[in-house]
Amino acid sequence: MRSRFPLLWLALHRRRRMLVALLLGMVVFETLIVVIASTLSPGQLFAGGGRTPPGAFKAFSGSTGDVSIASYPGLLGAGLVHPFWIALQLTVIGSLAAAAVAADVESGTIELLMARPVSRNRLLAERTAALAIASVALNAAATLVVAAGVALSPKLHHAVSIGGVFVAGLLGCAFALSLTGPALAVSAVGRRKSQVVGATIALGAVGFAVNFVALAWSKAAPLRYVSAFHYYAPGDALAHGTVPWAALGVLTAVGVAGIAVAFRLLARRDLAP
Amino acid sequence: MAGTATVIKLSSLTKRYGSTVGIEQLDISVASGEVFGFLGPNGAGKTTTIRCLVGLLRPTAGQVRVLGLDPVADHRRLASALGYLPGELRLYPELTGHHTLRLLADLQGAATPRRGELCDRLGLSPADLGRTVLEYSRGMKQKLGLVQALQHDPELVILDEPTEGLDPLVQETFFELLTEATAAGRTVLLSSHVLPEVQRACGRVAIVRAGRLVTVQTVAALREARARRVRLTFADGLGPRPLGAAERWSPRWDGDRVVLLVPPDELVTALRDLLTLPVADLTVEEAGLDEAFLDLYRTPTPEVRP
Numbered sequence: 001m002r003s004r005f006p007l008l009w010l011a012l013h014r015r016r017r018m019l020v021a022l023l024l025g026m027v028v029f030e031t032l033i034v035v036i037a038s039t040l041s042p043g044q045l046f047a048g049g050g051r052t053p054p055g056a057f058k059a060f061s062g063s064t065g066d067v068s069i070a071s072y073p074g075l076l077g078a079g080l081v082h083p084f085w086i087a088l089q090l091t092v093i094g095s096l097a098a099a100a101v102a103a104d105v106e107s108g109t110i111e112l113l114m115a116r117p118v119s120r121n122r123l124l125a126e127r128t129a130a131l132a133i134a135s136v137a138l139n140a141a142a143t144l145v146v147a148a149g150v151a152l153s154p155k156l157h158h159a160v161s162i163g164g165v166f167v168a169g170l171l172g173c174a175f176a177l178s179l180t181g182p183a184l185a186v187s188a189v190g191r192r193k194s195q196v197v198g199a200t201i202a203l204g205a206v207g208f209a210v211n212f213v214a215l216a217w218s219k220a221a222p223l224r225y226v227s228a229f230h231y232y233a234p235g236d237a238l239a240h241g242t243v244p245w246a247a248l249g250v251l252t253a254v255g256v257a258g259i260a261v262a263f264r265l266l267a268r269r270d271l272a273p
Numbered sequence: 274m275a276g277t278a279t280v281i282k283l284s285s286l287t288k289r290y291g292s293t294v295g296i297e298q299l300d301i302s303v304a305s306g307e308v309f310g311f312l313g314p315n316g317a318g319k320t321t322t323i324r325c326l327v328g329l330l331r332p333t334a335g336q337v338r339v340l341g342l343d344p345v346a347d348h349r350r351l352a353s354a355l356g357y358l359p360g361e362l363r364l365y366p367e368l369t370g371h372h373t374l375r376l377l378a379d380l381q382g383a384a385t386p387r388r389g390e391l392c393d394r395l396g397l398s399p400a401d402l403g404r405t406v407l408e409y410s411r412g413m414k415q416k417l418g419l420v421q422a423l424q425h426d427p428e429l430v431i432l433d434e435p436t437e438g439l440d441p442l443v444q445e446t447f448f449e450l451l452t453e454a455t456a457a458g459r460t461v462l463l464s465s466h467v468l469p470e471v472q473r474a475c476g477r478v479a480i481v482r483a484g485r486l487v488t489v490q491t492v493a494a495l496r497e498a499r500a501r502r503v504r505l506t507f508a509d510g511l512g513p514r515p516l517g518a519a520e521r522w523s524p525r526w527d528g529d530r531v532v533l534l535v536p537p538d539e540l541v542t543a544l545r546d547l548l549t550l551p552v553a554d555l556t557v558e559e560a561g562l563d564e565a566f567l568d569l570y571r572t573p574t575p576e577v578r579p
Contacts, residue, residue, distance in 0.1 A: 006379040014367060108363030112421070115327045115357040116380040117349040271329045273361070 007113070007123055011099045011130035018095065019134055022088050026141045029088075033079030034149030038156055042070045062168075063235035064224070072159035076146055077235025080168055085142065086204055089176055092134050094200035097183035100127035101266060102190035108273040120266045128184060128259060135176040143169030164241035168234035171244070174251035175232035179203050181258020188262040189269055203228070228254070278305040280429055280460040281326065285335035288321050295321035296484045298335070303462060303477075308455050310475030310492070311464040318484040319464045320360050323433050326462070327357050340429060353383065356422040360433030360464065362414055366407035370397065370417050373406060377421045385424040392420055394446050411438035419447065423454075430454060433464045448474060500534040500560040503543065507531075508553035518546055534560055 002009045012019070061067055061074035062081040068074050079085065101124065104110035113123065147165040150156045179200060186199040207227040214224035224230040231247035281303035288295040296318035303309040313319050324330040325337050328344030328351065337344055342351045364373055378385045392402065395416040406414065415438045422430060436444050451474050454461055465471050471478055472492055480487040490498070503522075506529055507514075513526040522533040522543065535543045540557070548555075 002375075003379045006376050010365070010376060014365065108359070108361055109365060111324075111327075111329060111357075111359040111361075111363070112377060113380060114329055115352060115355060115359075116377065117352040117382055118380050119349055270324075270331060272324050273363070 005126050005129070007118070007126035008130045008133075011096060011127050012133065015095060015099065015134075019092070019137070022092060022138060023141050026085070026088050026138055027145055029082070029084050030079055030142045030145035031149070033076065033082075034146060034153070034156070037072060037075045037079075038149060038153035041155075042068075042072060042075045061235040062233050062237075063239075064230055064233045065236050065239075067235040067239045069235075071239070072156055073164070073239035074235050076150075076156070076160060076165075077168070077233075077238050079146070080142060080172060080234035081208075081229065081232070083208075086208060088138060089135070089172075090179070090200050090204045092138055093131065093176060093179050093183050094197040096127070096131040096134055097180060097187045097200060098190075098193040098196035100124060100131070100184055100187045100262075102187040102196050103193045105190070105271065105273060106192050110271050111273065114271050120271075121263060124184070124188065124263055124266050128180075128262075131180055131184070132177075135180065136173055139169055139172040139176060142172065160238045161241040164238045167237040167241060167243050171232055171234055171237055171248060171251070174248050174255070175228055177255030178228045178231075178251040178258075179255075181255035181260075181262070183258070184262040185258050185265060188266040279303070279338075280305050280307075280340055281309075281462065282338040283322070283325075283335065284338075286322065286325060286332055286337055287334040288318075288325060288330060289333045294484045295330075296325075296481070299481070299486050301479050301486065301489060303460060305460055306455060306458050307477065308451060308461040308463060308475045310471035310478035311462060311481070312466065312468070312471055312478055313481040313487075314466060316483075317481045319481060320433060321484075322481070323360070323431055323462070323464055326431060327355060328352070353381070354428040356425065356427035356430040358418045358422040358430075358432045358435055360437075362418040364406045364409075364414060364417065367405055369405050370402035370409070370413075373417060374402070374421055374424065378424060381425050383425040387426055388420060388424040391423055391450075394450070395419060395443055396446075412440060412443065415439055416443065419450075423450065428459060430459060430461045431464075432461065434466070435463065436465070436467060436470055444470075498537070500536055501540050502558050502560045503533045503535050503540075503547070504554075504556045504558075505531050505533075505547060505550075505552050506554040507551055509551050514550075516547070516550070519543055 060078050060081060061069035061071075062077035063074065067077065069078055101110070104113060114120075143165060146168070147162055150160050150162055150165055182203060183196055183200045187196045190196050208229050210223050211227040211229035214220045214222070214227070214230070228251060231244075231250045233244065233247065236244065279302050281301065283299050283301045286299040287297050299318075299322060311319050311322070321330065325332050326339055326344055328348040331345055339351055340354055344351055368376065374385070374388060378388070392398075397413070397416050397420065401409075401413060406417070409417070415435075419435065422432065436447060439447060448470075451461060451463075463471065463474060475492055477489065477491050478495060479489045488495075508529075510529060512529060513531070516524055516531070519533060522535050524531045524533050533543070544555075544557070
């Protein structure tokens with residue numbers, strides 16, 4: 001891989017320790033969620049006071065439908081939209097999207113790379129592939145842990161299908177893609193890593209907040225359509241086990257459009273520190 | 274240059290960054306087999322020009338042709354014949370020297386027949402190459418930069434401040450490499466603000482200042498045209514005083530002594546005027562090449578020189 005795709009190798013090689021740490025973090029975190037879900041019933045966790053959680057809490061269970069966080073799919077879904085899960089995703093996307101172009105421009109290493117017979121399209125394609133590999137690995141780690149937990153716990157298996165876990169994993173990949181596209185577009189025109197990381201965090205954090213507000217406040221309900229978290233609903237996927245094609249399509253389309261814009265922007269810019 | 278292929282041709286090349294001018298209306302031609310010097314003070318536009326040559330920057334106006342190709346549109350074809358050492362060499366600190374050279378060779382997609390020989394001659398041992406760039410001194414990074422620029426034996430070599438950080442022995446080796454490259458028919462563009470290295474290595478020189486071309490001359494012609502250094506000592510002990518028309522030669526006073534740089538074609542007139550003053554001693558000598566360059570750097574525009 002190193003000699004055929006040196007730019008891809010370089011992006012992953014330079015961040016290998018961070019990626020391993022994030023993968024381990026994801027495995028440990030999802031294991032914790034699975035252990036909690038299989039040990040305590042959701043009713044015990046969320047309805048101790050005799051009240052059911054407010055509707056806006058669906059934002060924390062990864063549902064846009066009827067899946068309460070006080071249910072097994074809702075609880076496992078919560079592990080897939082938890083701020084920790086979001087932080088891990090944003091770290092991978094932010095750092096590798098920044099590494100695509102902006103980090104090399106900022107450090108000045110772009111001069112050495114792009115004085116070679118390397119097209120700008122190739123630079124971005126290899127860097128996008130590196131990001132895709134890291135994102136898929138992170139989501140695969142989360143999915144496999146949850147799938148193992150569901151397979152091993154009869155209580156969870158009764159409420160959640162293995163197929164539903166993999167649909168949630170697929171949605172996780174699409175969610176990552178929907179942030180990857182815009183983040184790469186920022187990197188393609190950016191001159192600093194911090195611009196890309198900041199934009200990625202803003203997309204994730206603002207998206208989550210907008211979705212939560214839209215669920216909590218009926219007047220703001222239409223705003224939910226602008227948030228990736230409206231389309232990324234792992235709680236629903238875990239409960240129903242069906243692929244939400246429309247949501248998957250929206251997330252994928254946003255990601256692909258962002259990547260296309262990134263290629264276009266990169267082709268037009270100056271590449272110098 | 275008649276009958277010789279033009280390797281680099283800049284026609285009215287202009288690069289602006291918003292309202293800031295990087296370079297303005299630059300016209301330069303470099304022939305095949307030349308070692309061409311590109312001189313100017315910091316901020317003159319040398320690096321901007323070079324980045325246009327290698328396709329990193331898009332010209333705002335004008336045309337760039339390198340080996341007959343457009344550096345941006347034909348980037349891949351051009352870059353395969355190019356060896357480039359950036360002025361501000363940035364490397365990946367966590368890669369070893371060996372990994373760095375291999376990475377850049379992989380990107381070049383060409384064999385690297387000279388890598389071993391260059392490392393030997395520039396004093397990069399296998400142990401050095403096994404260490405991370407983070408541990409490298411400035412000079413070692415520069416050696417690595419030279420190896421990566423030359424390891425694939427490119428047709429055109431563009432070097433921006435190549436001797437920066439190199440010790441005198443390695444500089445000698447560098448000049449040997451330049452001589453060998455030209456003997457093998459390679460073309461070299463050498464950007465520098467170190468005058469002696471340009472004097473030593475280059476046949477022709479372009480001087481830029483504030484983004485504009487001041488002059489393109491052979492080093493020999495530049496030497497011929499350089500100013501005369503006139504030293505005067507006054508006998509009356511009155512110290513600095515007005516020198517009349519000679520004030521335009523930027524006199525530098527030291528007590529009763531003054532030094533002026535006078536263009537050769539105005540020397541006789543200047544001396545005639547100066548000798549009307551109470552001069553006790555006078556010497557005239559050729560200014561150093563560095564002073565000639567500095568004179569060109571300082572002058573607002575060559576056309577308005579008195």
